[in-house]
Amino acid sequence: MKGVILDADSLGQDIDLSPITDLLDDWQVFPAIAPADVSGAISDASVILSNKIRLDESNLGESASPRFISVMATGTNNVDLACARRRGIDVSNAVAYATPSVVQHTLSLILALSNNLPAYLADVRAGRWQDSNVFCRLDYPIQEAAGKTLAIIGYGELGSSVAKAAEALGLMVIISERPGARARAGRVSFEAALAQADYVSLHCPLTEENRHLINAATLRQMKPGAFLINTARGGLINSVDLVKALKTGGIAGAAIDVLDREPAEAGDPLLTPLPNLLLTPHNAWGAIESRRRLVIQMKENILGFLAGNPPRLVN
Numbered sequence: 001m002k003g004v005i006l007d008a009d010s011l012g013q014d015i016d017l018s019p020i021t022d023l024l025d026d027w028q029v030f031p032a033i034a035p036a037d038v039s040g041a042i043s044d045a046s047v048i049l050s051n052k053i054r055l056d057e058s059n060l061g062e063s064a065s066p067r068f069i070s071v072m073a074t075g076t077n078n079v080d081l082a083c084a085r086r087r088g089i090d091v092s093n094a095v096a097y098a099t100p101s102v103v104q105h106t107l108s109l110i111l112a113l114s115n116n117l118p119a120y121l122a123d124v125r126a127g128r129w130q131d132s133n134v135f136c137r138l139d140y141p142i143q144e145a146a147g148k149t150l151a152i153i154g155y156g157e158l159g160s161s162v163a164k165a166a167e168a169l170g171l172m173v174i175i176s177e178r179p180g181a182r183a184r185a186g187r188v189s190f191e192a193a194l195a196q197a198d199y200v201s202l203h204c205p206l207t208e209e210n211r212h213l214i215n216a217a218t219l220r221q222m223k224p225g226a227f228l229i230n231t232a233r234g235g236l237i238n239s240v241d242l243v244k245a246l247k248t249g250g251i252a253g254a255a256i257d258v259l260d261r262e263p264a265e266a267g268d269p270l271l272t273p274l275p276n277l278l279l280t281p282h283n284a285w286g287a288i289e290s291r292r293r294l295v296i297q298m299k300e301n302i303l304g305f306l307a308g309n310p311p312r313l314v315n
Contacts, residue, residue, distance in 0.1 A: 001024050001025060001026070001046045001047065002024065002025075002026040002027070002028070002044055002045045002046055002047070002065075003020075003021075003023070003024045003026070003027045003028075003045060003046065003047035003048070003049065003302070004027070004028045004029075004030070004041055004042055004045040004047070004048055004049070005017070005020070005027070005028075005029045005030060005049040005050075006030055006032075006033050006038065006041065006042075006048065006049065006050040006051075006053040007030065007031070007032050007033060007050060007051050007052060007053050007072075008029050008030060008031055008032075009031040009032050010032075010051040010052060010072065011051070011072065011291050011294065011295070012286065012288075012291055014288065015288075015291050015292065015295060016292075016295070017029065017295065019295050019296060019298075019299045020049070020295060020298050020299055020302065023299065023302050023303065023306070024047065024302075028041065028045070033053060035053070035054065038053060038054075038055070038059040039058070039059040042055075042059060042060075042065070042066055043065060044065050045065055045066060046065055046066065046067045046068065047066075047067070047068050047069075047070070047302060047305065048066050048068070048069045048070070049069075049070050049071075049072055049298060050069065050071060050072065050078070050079075051071070051072040051073050051078075052073070052078055052262075053078065054078050054079075055069060055078065055079045055080065055084075056079075056080035056083055057080060057083045060080070060083055060084065060087055060089065061083065061087070066087075066089050067088070067089060067090070067305075068089065068090050068091075068092075068301075068302070068305040068310065069084060069089055069090070069091045069092070070091075070092050070093070070298050070301040070302060070305075070310075071091065071092070071093040071094065071314075072094060072294060072298060073093065073094060074093055074094055074095060074096075074097075074098075075093075075205060075206070075233070076091065076093050076314050077205075077206060079091055081314065081315040084315055085315050089315075090305060090310050090313060090315065091313065091314050091315045092301040092304075092305075092310050092311060092312040092313050092314065093312050093314050094294050094297045094298070094301075094312065095157070095297070095312055096157050097290055097293040097294045097297055098284075098285035098286075098287070098290035098293075098294070099157055099158060099161050099290075100161075100287065100289070100290065101284065101285050101286060101287035101289070101290040102158050102161075102162075102231055102284045102285055103158070103161050103162050103165050104287070105231060105257065105280070105283070105284035105285075106162050106201060106229060106231050106284065107162070107165055107166065107169070109229050109231070109255035109257070109278060109280070110145060110150075110166070110171075110199055110201070110227070110229060110255075111145065112255065112278060113199075113227045113229075113252075113253050113254075113255055113278065114142070114143050114144070114145050114227075115142050116140035116141060116142060118278060119139070119140045119275060120137065120139075120140065123137060123139065144170075145166075145169055145170065145171055145199075146169060146170025146171065147170060147171075147172070148171055148172070148198035148199060149171070149172045149173075149174060149196055149197050149198050149199070150163070150166050150171045150172070150173050150174070150197065150198070150199045150200075150201060151173075151174050151175075151176055151188075151193040151194065151196065151197035151199070151200045151201070152173060152174070152175050152176060152201055152203060153176045153190070153193065153200060153201065153202045153203065153204055153213075154176075154202060154203035154204025154205070154232060155175045155176075155187075155203070156203065156204075158203045158231075158232075159175075159201075159203035159204075162201060162203060163175070171199070174187075174188050174193055174196060174197065175187045175188070175193075176188060176189070176190050176193035176194075177189050177190055177193075178190065179210065179213065191221060194218060194221040194222050195221055195222070195223070197222065197223070197226055198223065198225065198226055198227070199226065199227050199228075199229060200222065200226060200227070200228050200229065201229040201230075201231075202214070202228075202229065202230045202231070202232040202236050202237075203231070203232050204232055204236065205232070205233065206232070206233035206235045206236055210236060211235050211236070212235070212236070212237065212238040212241075213236045213237070214228065214230075214236060214237040214238065214241075214242065215237075215238040215241045216238070216241040216244070216245075219241060219242065219245040219250050219251060220250065222250070222251050223251070224249055224250065224251065224252065225251075225252045226251050226252060227251065227252055227253045227254065227255070228242070228251060228253075228254040228255075228256075229254070229255045229256075230254075230255075230256050230257065230258055231257040231258065231284040232258065233258055234256075234258040234259040234260040234261070234262070235260050237256070239259070239260065239268065239269040239270050240269050242254060242269070242270070243269045243270065243272050243274070243277075246274050246276050246277055247274065252276060253276035253277065253278075254276070254277050254278070255277075255278040255279075255280075256270055256277070256278070256279050256280070257279075257280045257281075257282055257283070257284045258282050259282070262282055263281070264279075264281075297312070
């Protein structure tokens with residue numbers, strides 16, 4: 001039986017893939033693959049591992065071999081699940097493998113915004129501390145996160161874990177209801193969450209219903225002094241609207257780990273150099289411990305498939 005990994009470099013070149021590659025007799029491992037080459041790469045493979053490579057009728061429909069897809073991520077939006085069902089292909093994913101890493105990154109972004117950390121680091125590197133006439137520099141606003149309100153949009157595995165960690169820092173956490181839904185016990189409406197929050201952190205999956213959830217209209221509902229954090233999916237935000245809000249003082253700042261198109265393309269609005277915009281390269285999930293857990297979950301998925309009972313099925 002043959003397996004193929006379509007974008008192994010998405011796990012990092014410092015990760016050991018042998019727990020996966022020891023499972024089958026034959027593996028073909030691509031560091032990354034062009035979309036035009038996917039059909040040929042999977043044509044004789046029974047097991048496909050992919051992170052962000054699109055798998056749909058254009059490539060799955062041309063091959064009779066694939067029997068199992070294991071997505072090297074939680075989100076399965078890059079797999080046409082309806083197509084996989086029609087072709088009898090089981091699809092599994094990974095679950096909760098990167099929670100500590102994403103929580104750590106999210107809190108790091110909240111604190112970096114609160115402390116204006118990048119600006120101060122840049123000043124030190126540029127020798128401006130030495131130019132001060134007193135022992136410190138206080139050129140950029142610094143605020144305490146403790147006592148401020150954090151709104152969580154998307155209260156699943158990641159959102160709930162961020163909430164718990166944020167409370168340890170003294171943040172007051174409110175949980176947003178889905179947009180348009182009536183608030184249930186323990187939650188506030190989406191509109192109220194935006195209006196009350198000093199920090200808004202996105203942790204929901206991307207769907208057709210919530211694409212560009214954060215746009216000119218919803219940004220206007222936020223406090224001028226509020227910060228936006230997105231470690232979920234780039235498509236949740238209208239980037240043009242966000243950049244305009246950051247330039248005009250609609251909100252105080254944003255920290256973004258994900259873009260609509262990745263890697264970042266020239267001309268993406270969020271590549272605009274702004275003092276109140278922090279951009280990280282979709283690596284909130286990337287702690288070495290998280291990536292090792294991901295490999296183990298891929299191993300478990302394949303072993304389950306071979307035994308006729310794959311775990312973490314999504315279709």
